[in-house]
Amino acid sequence: MERALIRQEISMACKRLALTQQVVSMCELEATPKQEEFLHRVLSQELAHRERMRRERLLKRAAFPVRKTLDDYEWDVLRLPAALPPEEVTSCNFVRMKRNLVLYGPVGTGKTHLAIALGVAACEAGLETRFFTAASLATKLDEARRGGTLEKLFQSIDRAELVILDEWGYLPLEKEQAQLLFQLISSCYERRSLIITTNLEFSKWGTIFTDDQMAAAMIDRLAHHGHLITFDGPSYRLRNALMRVK
Numbered sequence: 001m002e003r004a005l006i007r008q009e010i011s012m013a014c015k016r017l018a019l020t021q022q023v024v025s026m027c028e029l030e031a032t033p034k035q036e037e038f039l040h041r042v043l044s045q046e047l048a049h050r051e052r053m054r055r056e057r058l059l060k061r062a063a064f065p066v067r068k069t070l071d072d073y074e075w076d077v078l079r080l081p082a083a084l085p086p087e088e089v090t091s092c093n094f095v096r097m098k099r100n101l102v103l104y105g106p107v108g109t110g111k112t113h114l115a116i117a118l119g120v121a122a123c124e125a126g127l128e129t130r131f132f133t134a135a136s137l138a139t140k141l142d143e144a145r146r147g148g149t150l151e152k153l154f155q156s157i158d159r160a161e162l163v164i165l166d167e168w169g170y171l172p173l174e175k176e177q178a179q180l181l182f183q184l185i186s187s188c189y190e191r192r193s194l195i196i197t198t199n200l201e202f203s204k205w206g207t208i209f210t211d212d213q214m215a216a217a218m219i220d221r222l223a224h225h226g227h228l229i230t231f232d233g234p235s236y237r238l239r240n241a242l243m244r245v246k
Helices: 003-016 022-030 033-062 086-090 111-124 134-147 150-158 175-188 212-224
Strands: 100-104 129-133 162-168 193-198 226-231
Touching: 003 022, 003 033, 022 033, 033 111, 033 129, 100 111, 100 212, 111 129, 111 162, 111 193, 129 134, 134 150, 134 162, 134 175, 150 175, 175 193, 175 212, 212 226
Parallel strands: 100 193, 100 226, 129 162, 162 193
Antiparallel strands: none
């Protein structure tokens, strides 16, 4: 690598590491080519190390129950809408555009796997992510409300660029819990991306919230900047179960 290019990359590394350009000036005045190459390698490795640690912190804060990737995902089980190219999903560009994804289909067809894999990909792309089941988040919100820490919890979630709500509609919610979830989703509107996995069609969301009007308002917010991804086929877990009758 040419010395001028090495020096340019050292300058860029200094900016990213919050070091002054005095480092570059000292290279120009005192360093030998070999010394500059060594410094370039040290700074590059430090940047790479910090990036790895940052991604690990993002993955830890996301609180995925397990880590899944897109590498072994079976894409034939789902249908993407025409307006949503596959690369916009896999690149997490939908998160940067603050688009929502509703993953809808029967139990066991890969919705949670895809949601987690996209969340992991978002973390690896440097995007702050949070994962919850809908029931656990409703409980957390209700407990925070009772304990006077609701605003603190909202602020924690507010830092995320992607919020994943898994198993939407699997368990009924109390009225107060439903209202808190509605408040959370309303706060996400046009400010961050949501991924929701559900086996419940939109027309039945009123049964979750015990309020058809609230459900309609929530669907409206999700759909305005969102896409519906439909899953088909038999349950993956049943197809691969040890107890399956041959």
